Amino acid sequence: MEYNFKQVEKKWQDRWEETGVFHAKNDYSKPKYYCLVEFPYPSGQGLHVGHPRSYTALDIVARKKRLQGYNVLYPMGWDAFGLPTENYAIKNHIHPEIVTKQNIAHFKAQLQALGFSFDWSREINTTDPDYYKWTQWIFLQLYKKGLAYKKEMAVNWCTSCKCVLANEEVVNGVCERCGSEVVRKVKSQWMLKITEYAQRLVDDLDDLDFIERVKTQQKNWIGRSTGAEVDFEAETGDKITVYTTRPDTLFGATYMVMAPEHALIDQWADTITNMDEVAAYRAAAAHKSDFERTEVNKDKTGVELKGVKAINPVNGKKIPIFISDYVLASYGTGAIMAVPAHDTRDWEFAKKFGIPMVEVVKGGDIEQEAFTDCASGVMVNSGFLTGLTVDQAKLKIIKYLEKEGKGRAKVNFKLRDWVFSRQRYWGEPIPIVKCEKCGYVPLPESELPLKLPNVESYEPTDNGESPLANLTDWVKTTCPCCGGPAERETDTMPQWAGSSWYFLRYCDPHNSEALASKEALEYWTPVDWYNGGMEHTTLHLLYSRFWHKFLYDVGVVPTKEPYQKRTSHGMILGENGEKMSKSRGNVVNPDDIVNEFGADTMRLYEMFIGDFEKAAPWKTSSIKGCKRFVDRFWNLQEIVADGDSIRPALESVFHKTIKKVTFDIDNLKANTAIAALMSLLNEIYETGSISREELRIFTILLNPFAPHVTEEMWEIQNFGGAVTGASWPTYDEAKCKDSVIELAVQVNGKIRARITVDAEISNDDALAAAKAAPAVAAEIDGKTVVKEIYVKGKLVNIVIKK
């Protein structure tokens, strides 16, 4: 009997939709489980084969948890604001809202064809005013707490598109889309103070069940470093504060370097004797794009500030001051003390400019290269620090500086505040007005949502303003504070805004009074398991943790962290092992696979393709193995025999398989779970029949992976109700064990025999049986046995002297 997957899959997808069987219940007395996958950006290209990898993995978890009796929330929605839609709208003069609607319909149909058990009654869409009302509301709370502020910032400006680009859209110094030159333009931008949360964003990772590489990548991105600030005095009497992680090397500071943008330089304009040269260098640095600045990084450049020297606070020595673009204005204090003997960059610079070096940590050869090792080495030429280790010296010098008032311990972060403005149409309007009298005034919450107005053209304006800036009627408004004339903010929020809190909305998606009710949040949060791509580790994941912590601080959410567990899937590559892309011509369309092989087979293949966390190349020819598995499962009907128990011969393998599948699903190892089910199926076929109870259990075990064929099987076999209402089978640890086992017998580590023994055999009996095996006996005959090892249930190793 051939399995008609097309008919069966459609039948069950329709039935799931009708019965709402996967809707999360609002019964807060049951144990809950919240599974989350990153909601997609509904692009015009439709679903990619990469999407179902993540969705299937957590669909399996969600389905299993339901069978285990949990109230499961497994929702889906649309992260629908964003550039590609806007660009499509510009090109084709179609409203982005319409494009978005079409794309969502297409995506949703594709997802439903794969049989995911999403709770579609909780579907959300970031571009829906009922949704972004709350995105705007959160922004207002941030503003009220002083965490949103405006700042003059250099932004990326594409000369051809005449628009502002996000950093991610600038590739190798040119526009990602058109390849034209990108220049810097100074604009006033909304910023969010994520730096205020830097410390907590690092510390709180400790209590989370995130995979290690996600934690390290977040930590590296936040870039916490501990050191000290040291105050140098200039001959002018001004204080120059520097940040250093190596205060122990202070006696080796032979010059200072300031960022070209440093404010003191202007103050010293009359004192500096070579101001022309200095000004020229500063102008050149200002013109360089970030790209150029990092490209030139091989060769250090700089100019000495002649006429001003600084005084080293520990030894009173006068040292020269340089400006150089290898010192960044945006990190630390924008100035450093340079210790060429013990810092690679300072060493290069000093070599080039002929500045003397002073070795203050012994252990390297500073003529050859800077000695930067902290772990070994003893302080020399360092006054009261001489003779100490580096660590001791760090503590002592900080104590000294603090006592003298010349410095202090200091922690710094690489993390910068979040640039929150986009000069774009297709995003959430920022709910702020600018009043000449009152300054920036937040809209009253009663006026939310501030809806996106219709515009004629979505194209950004020539001067880099958002398309909204052309809508005079919309821009001109009255000040909520004084009632006088005011102007609306015309920038919109970045795409990261809507996705920073979406998982909260799923808890209570139709609430018009709050972003979600307190009860719903208490019950559902935190997300128990969140899976997504590594590409979102540093932006989305960090941003949403930041917003969540803020919402916690203002009493909106009950948990400090949004996600308890975070895992990450590897990419699915093209058949040639390269990243799938249109231009490489190696894109696989999931629709084609579903049409040809069916959704169950597609799901199985996506899981069976390899280690979930690693990248894996797609191979269409391998799919048939999964198709055969589905068909062979279906054909079990032909050999089903009466019997309401597991036959004794299969008891141990059944219990082992239940154990393995249960364990593997929880550990993201669907690939080996499927392999175990395939093995079990092979064993069943070897016996020539299957009992009804065996088929019932097999059907439940396979259900999370292949939901359609198992539903149909359940119904045909009349197992009662639907398989989605069944209970996940349990295993008996005692029955997982075999009564007789095969031991490998080694002599000096080489296998010489295999013996079959009772599983509970004693140590001595095992060794005796091993030595009695003919091949072993022959080899050890007349030799001295040095050692005998029995590893329970596995092997025996006899070590003899040669």
Next chain:
RNA sequence: GCGCUUGUGGCGGAACUGGCAGACGCGCCGGAUUUAGGAUCCGGUCCGAGAGGGUGCAGGUUCGAUUCCUGUCAGGCGCACCA
């Protein structure tokens, strides 16, 4: 340069805390069925005739190493003058 990560048959990949390397699947070979092909079913498949040799390479620890340690090579990802 720094951080993370990977390296196992023709291919995708298995192997729990050091204990029988290659599970499961693809492909391939042989057979059955078929007018033929496809599909299906059965058997075989790391290399080597064999002793033996095999987890990128070279060492080390161990009775025993894909697993631990040292060095080295190659690929992938991320960050990139962060003082």
